[in-house]
Amino acid sequence: MMALSQMSREQLEQEKAQLEKRYHAFQSRGLKLDMSRGKPGNDQLDLSNGMLEVLTADDYKAENGLDCRNYGNSDGLPEMRKIFADLLEIDPDEVIVGGNSSLTMMFDNIASNMTHGVRDGKPWGRQGEVKFLCPVPGYDRHFAICEYFHIKMINVPLHSDGPDMDMVERLVSSDPLIKGIWCVPKYSNPDGVVYSDETVRRFAHLKPAADDFRIYWDNAYMIHHLGEEPAKILNLLTECEKAGNPNMPLIFTSFSKVSFSGAAVAAMAASKSNIDYIKKRLTVQAIGPDKLNQLRHVRFFKDANGVRAHMKKHAAILRPKFAAVLDKLDEELTPYSVATWEKPTGGYFVSVNVAEGTAKRVVQLCKEAGVVLTGAGATYPYGKDPLDRNIRLAPTYPPLEEVKEAIELFCICTKLAAVEKMLES
Ligand code: PMP
Numbered sequence: 001m002m003a004l005s006q007m008s009r010e011q012l013e014q015e016k017a018q019l020e021k022r023y024h025a026f027q028s029r030g031l032k033l034d035m036s037r038g039k040p041g042n043d044q045l046d047l048s049n050g051m052l053e054v055l056t057a058d059d060y061k062a063e064n065g066l067d068c069r070n071y072g073n074s075d076g077l078p079e080m081r082k083i084f085a086d087l088l089e090i091d092p093d094e095v096i097v098g099g100n101s102s103l104t105m106m107f108d109n110i111a112s113n114m115t116h117g118v119r120d121g122k123p124w125g126r127q128g129e130v131k132f133l134c135p136v137p138g139y140d141r142h143f144a145i146c147e148y149f150h151i152k153m154i155n156v157p158l159h160s161d162g163p164d165m166d167m168v169e170r171l172v173s174s175d176p177l178i179k180g181i182w183c184v185p186k187y188s189n190p191d192g193v194v195y196s197d198e199t200v201r202r203f204a205h206l207k208p209a210a211d212d213f214r215i216y217w218d219n220a221y222m223i224h225h226l227g228e229e230p231a232k233i234l235n236l237l238t239e240c241e242k243a244g245n246p247n248m249p250l251i252f253t254s255f256s257k258v259s260f261s262g263a264a265v266a267a268m269a270a271s272k273s274n275i276d277y278i279k280k281r282l283t284v285q286a287i288g289p290d291k292l293n294q295l296r297h298v299r300f301f302k303d304a305n306g307v308r309a310h311m312k313k314h315a316a317i318l319r320p321k322f323a324a325v326l327d328k329l330d331e332e333l334t335p336y337s338v339a340t341w342e343k344p345t346g347g348y349f350v351s352v353n354v355a356e357g358t359a360k361r362v363v364q365l366c367k368e369a370g371v372v373l374t375g376a377g378a379t380y381p382y383g384k385d386p387l388d389r390n391i392r393l394a395p396t397y398p399p400l401e402e403v404k405e406a407i408e409l410f411c412i413c414t415k416l417a418a419v420e421k422m423l424e425s
Contacts, residue, residue, distance in 0.1 A: 001335035004355075004418055012419055019416040023369060026409050031370030033406045038189065038348035039397040040257055040314070047313050048259040051300040059299070060292065068291035074282045075275075076267075080294040084267040086304035087223060088251065089235050095269045096278060099289050102254035102266035106216060107145050109250060109268075112281055113179070114149050118212035119247075119277050124179055125149075133171060133181040135163040137351055137379035137390045139189040142182040142218070146381070153381035154178070158191060160342065162199030169206060176209040180216055185233050187221035190351035190379055190392035192344020194231040204239035206248070219253045223311045226319055227345040237269065246271040255297065257314070257348065258307060265297050321395045321403045325350050328404070332411035338418045350393045351379070352410075358417035359388045365413035371406045 007015065060068050062077045075081070076097025085092040098105050114125040124130045132151050134143060135158040146153050154171065157164045163183070172178055183203070185195040203215060217236050225231065236249045247270070254266035270278070301307045326343055329352065333339045341352040354362050359376035366373050374392040377383040393410065395403045 003337035054299040071287040102252040162195035187347025190349040200234035204243040221347040355418035361417040
């Protein structure tokens, strides 16, 4: 096999014919597979079924005597805060435990800043065209929040050690309308990138032109390791304190991919003074979160080590799926030099850059043969991938056998789209 770029027109025609044969064979099988969203598989959800039985009719009190059936404790159960604090390596006073979704907490924080300003400052919504920096490729739902609030998004390239910090520093220090940046610092969605210590330190030392600038540090995959050696990142909160920027970071995480995606517990962490400010809003919004669900989580996991042990069971289920994807990509695409991808050591995705100008075509070809992928462009603000080349693969939900079929089809489509493009030019 040779790189596509080295092939003569005749060789490309031959290659195309062979790929089409394989493609049509797939099409005739009438597959119906979905690799579009980063959902846990049913076997992963089963790991937490014990949680449904862990509470009994006489077990509804938290360790401080609080009756979890009743109203109260807007920032969550102390023991649940402690579990999150231990995992995030911060103080329980710096944590608020919320409802089931961290995305809701991010959305709410931005909504609050739009209408009420950061800590009673001038509302973002009355400052003109406010902007967010968006490391790309990134998470489509972050971008959707910005679009919803008409916050202008600016792409910043994401490298293998984090966002392009030269660009971040330059923009943040020069434009007072830049109010935030989205970061997924560990096993990023979709590349699986882990931010280096230097990147985290540079974040902590930012000198924003806006005094109401915030770093949205979405640590959704903080404990979602696939390999034997868990990746470690520096603690942004501590680094920001040391750098004299204690109130700049807002950290988010959740158990959506630890327990049940639809019924987990989410948390937010920040400086004590930010937390006190945010709590004031919480007490207006609700008379307390679902404490019984928090208690279920506490009983089931017991402590941070219980959570870590549970994550090893997830990893055992996910490892073969990621290996199937990475091995097939390597086998089918490497010899053709037709795509590049990161090899994630954690998280939920494999992100592939196919030949420029072909991502949409690859997704369409896959769809027409029965495999749904995340839409091309979804990993970029406004759904616009300037090079039309990034595709996010989400191998966690389908069973292993289906992942194997889907990835083979993906490889065929990637090559076919590249060959088509070369023959066009
Ligand atoms: N952040 C990132 C980076 C994610 O990938 C996801 C889930 N796909 C979420 C947040 C959603 O989190 P939650 O379920 O806690 O709202």
